[in-house]
Amino acid sequence: MSSTGYRAPPVQCPTEEQIATISKDLQLNLTTQDVADVKVLLGGVLKSYQRVDELVEPLPETKYPRVPGYRPAAKDNPLNAWYWRCDISGAADGILAGKKVAIKDNVAVSGVPMMNGSKILEGYVPEYDATVVTRILDAGGRIIGKSVCEDLCLSGSSFTCHKGPVHNPHDPTRSAGGSSGGSAALVAAGEVDMAIGGDQGGSIRLPACWCGVVGLKPTYGLVPYTGAIPIEISLDHLGPLARNVADCARLLQAIAGPDGLDSRHMLACPAGACFDEAIAGPGGFDRRQNQRGAYFDQLTADVHTKKVAIVMEGFANAESDVMQKVKDATAALAKSGITVDEVSIPEHADGVHIFQPVIEGAYETMIRGNGNGFGWNGFYSSSLQEALARGYKTHSQDMSATNKYMSVLGEYMRTHYNHIYYAKAQNLRRVLSAAYDEKLKHYDALIMPTIPFVAHKLPAENISFKDYVELAFSNIQNTCCFNLTGHPALTLPVGKSGTLPVGMMIVGRHFDDQGVLNIGLAVEKLLSK
Numbered sequence: 001m002s003s004t005g006y007r008a009p010p011v012q013c014p015t016e017e018q019i020a021t022i023s024k025d026l027q028l029n030l031t032t033q034d035v036a037d038v039k040v041l042l043g044g045v046l047k048s049y050q051r052v053d054e055l056v057e058p059l060p061e062t063k064y065p066r067v068p069g070y071r072p073a074a075k076d077n078p079l080n081a082w083y084w085r086c087d088i089s090g091a092a093d094g095i096l097a098g099k100k101v102a103i104k105d106n107v108a109v110s111g112v113p114m115m116n117g118s119k120i121l122e123g124y125v126p127e128y129d130a131t132v133v134t135r136i137l138d139a140g141g142r143i144i145g146k147s148v149c150e151d152l153c154l155s156g157s158s159f160t161c162h163k164g165p166v167h168n169p170h171d172p173t174r175s176a177g178g179s180s181g182g183s184a185a186l187v188a189a190g191e192v193d194m195a196i197g198g199d200q201g202g203s204i205r206l207p208a209c210w211c212g213v214v215g216l217k218p219t220y221g222l223v224p225y226t227g228a229i230p231i232e233i234s235l236d237h238l239g240p241l242a243r244n245v246a247d248c249a250r251l252l253q254a255i256a257g258p259d260g261l262d263s264r265h266m267l268a269c270p271a272g273a274c275f276d277e278a279i280a281g282p283g284g285f286d287r288r289q290n291q292r293g294a295y296f297d298q299l300t301a302d303v304h305t306k307k308v309a310i311v312m313e314g315f316a317n318a319e320s321d322v323m324q325k326v327k328d329a330t331a332a333l334a335k336s337g338i339t340v341d342e343v344s345i346p347e348h349a350d351g352v353h354i355f356q357p358v359i360e361g362a363y364e365t366m367i368r369g370n371g372n373g374f375g376w377n378g379f380y381s382s383s384l385q386e387a388l389a390r391g392y393k394t395h396s397q398d399m400s401a402t403n404k405y406m407s408v409l410g411e412y413m414r415t416h417y418n419h420i421y422y423a424k425a426q427n428l429r430r431v432l433s434a435a436y437d438e439k440l441k442h443y444d445a446l447i448m449p450t451i452p453f454v455a456h457k458l459p460a461e462n463i464s465f466k467d468y469v470e471l472a473f474s475n476i477q478n479t480c481c482f483n484l485t486g487h488p489a490l491t492l493p494v495g496k497s498g499t500l501p502v503g504m505m506i507v508g509r510h511f512d513d514q515g516v517l518n519i520g521l522a523v524e525k526l527l528s529k
Contacts, residue, residue: 010053013043060128060227060261060379062110064090064137068125069112069145079167079189081182084146086112090137095296096254097140099247102186102195105146106153106179107238108227108381109133116229117149117161117179119398120391127383130227131259132196132238139254147182147195151400152366153231155179155472156206156479157456160400165458169211170499174455177207177475180241184211187241194242194251198228200235200362201355202479205491208241209450209503212493214248214520215241217479219511220486221266223252224259226379229371232361234426235483236264245492245521250296252513257293263376295514301522304337306444308519313348314448314478314505321497326449326504329494332526333519341443347435351481354432357425358484363410364419367392367403401468433485440487440509445519450491450503451475478505488513490520494527 014022016035019042023030030038069086076082083105090096103109106116108126110133115122129137136143151160158166158181166181168174169188176185180197184207187195197204199217208215216239223238230236240251258265310330315323334340365373370388372380399407413419439446459471482489487510491503504523508516 007050009046009050011046011049013039013046015039057382060131061134062127062129063134064088066111079169079172079176079185080164081148081166081176081185081189081191082145083115083148083163083182084113086143086145088137088143090142091140094138094140094254095250096136099141099193099250100144100191101136101141101251102145102147102183102192103133103143104180104183104195104197105149106198106229107132107196109143109146112146114146115162116153117151117163118391118400118403119162119395120152121387122162124384124387126227126381128227128381131224131261132255133227135255136196136251141254144192147180147186149182149198150179150203150402150472152403153179153198153200153203153229154362154402154406155400156202156475157181157472158207159458160402160472162398162400167458168455170501171455174457174500175210177210177451177455178472179203179207180215181207183241184208184213184215187211187213187243190243194240194247196251196255197239197241199237199239199483200231201359201476201483204237204239204241205450205479205489205503205505206475209491209493210455210501212496212501212503213241213243214245214490214492215239216248216252216490216513216517217482217488218252218256218513219488221262221264222256222488222511222513224255224257224262225264226259226261227381229384230365230373232359232365233264233373233376234361235358237483245490245517245524246296246299248490248520249299249517252517253293253295253297256295256513261379263378266377293514295517298514299521300518301525303518303522306515306519307339307341307442308333308445308447308506309341309343309439309443311348311446311448312342312344313346315452316349316477318449318452319454319497322449322452322454322502325495325497325502326447329504329523329527330447333523336522336526338522343439343443343446345435345439345446347432348481350428351432351484352477354425354428355476355480355484357413357421358429359406360410360413360419360422363406363414367407367410401465402472405465405469429484432481433487436485436487436507437509444508444512444515446507448478448505448507450478450505452478454497454500454502482507486510488516490516492520492524494523
């Protein structure tokens with residue numbers, strides 16, 4: 001029943017004084033009459049805001065019943081890898097039937113608290129399921145909790161979360177890697193079979209490497225990001241972590257493919273890689289046929305006809321044990337009949353430098369844009385946007401040093417340099433992508449260490465601001481390049497240096513995630529003999 005009675009306006013019309021202040025701040029030079037006219041005009045347009053407020057916005061579906069769960073006690077959470085425990089069962093059967101799954105705490109699970117590792121968001125409860133959550137449940141998976149992530153996911157280590165550091169299962173005095181450190185630690189410790197991670201600069205592959213598990217950053221746009229908190233739209237990825245390649249492929253098969261709500265899929269040949277090349281690339285790979293690919297069903301270790309290239313620049317500053325373990329793994333591939341060559345890609349060394357200005361977009365999207373930003377088609381979580389906006393106003397002082405540093409950098413580059421280096425770095429992504437693509441015309445995959453060194457010690461309580469930030473971003477030199485280019489990149493364990501895992505990264509052509517998984521399975525089988 002409609003009502004014509006009083007209704008509180010959703011947006012208050014600004015006063016003339018407020019309009020005059022905005023005019024001064026923006027150097028618009030509005031006259032007194034102009035200000036009065038603007039007030040009248042705004043009074044009219046705000047009727048549209050009133051109508052939008054009255055309409056009910058569509059939300060992603062919550063299909064399966066659940067209860068909110070609980071925050072586990074320390075004695076039940078020895079690695080501090082769980083943020084929240086719950087127990088949500090999905091379909092009775094499917095490719096994930098019988099599998100226990102953890103969801104990184106930047107991914108929405110309806111009715112379950114989500115803090116994204118930060119005091120900023122603590123207390124927020126989403127009212128929708130992320131697409132990957134629904135697909136896991138549809139495939140028969142059982143979600144048993146949310147895994148700890150870094151503060152706003154802005155760290156490659158595991159010590160910035162407001163709830164404390166995630167400990168490495170192989171040595172609790174060391175970092176588990178980040179920002180999906182909780183996911184990797186839970187998989188490595190056997191508490192779950194598989195987990196969802198997010199990756200903007202390496203945040204699936206870094207913790208998978210240091211925890212000794214398998215992690216895949218899929219091709220950009222292959223897995224819908226809908227319902228996860230963005231960092232930078234052109235860098236955002238979601239993907240699987242598991243203890244073996246088969247389970248990694250199994251989870252990818254469940255979650256991959258467009259959902260109609262994520263514009264990243266429409267941009268899914270980033271950095272200038274054209275659709276025609278992705279569709280009819282080397283070997284006749286058909287991108288259109290594999291968007292909801294049968295990655296597990298088609299998994300094979302029979303890759304003896306493949307050619308792989310070791311990227312020499314990926315070994316810069318590598319520890320000797322790391323270098324040796326990766327080269328031993330490639331030697332095993334060569335012995336099995338795969339062609340293995342060494343190549344140089346000088347542009348790889350510039351990847352981390354191109355990445356630094358692009359991350360300015362995180363400030364505009366995550367901080368100034370309150371987790372959504374502007375200008376992309378898809379699902380915008382208005383409840384998340386409101387919660388983040390309130391959190392930044394009340395708890396900005398509680399952010400980690402990494403986020404404070406990024407905020408200063410972003411604001412300085414915005415106000416003094418107009419984000420022109422962000423724009424130039426975005427253009428340079430095409431150069432970097434083309435350099436890898438040129439080699440991938442001749443090889444099926446590129447290989448290098450995931451991280452050139454083993455897990456570092458967790459920092460002392462009195463660590464300086466400078467050392468804190470440097471340590472948090474010290475391990476991204478090889479991984480961040482492929483967030484820029486969108487190529488699929490898999491890490492898997494290839495041995496240990498002492499007690500600490502060493503990871504090898506396999507990078508493939510856009511949308512040839514199947515080929516990357518197949519080569520990974522071959523390595524896994526060869527090293528298990």
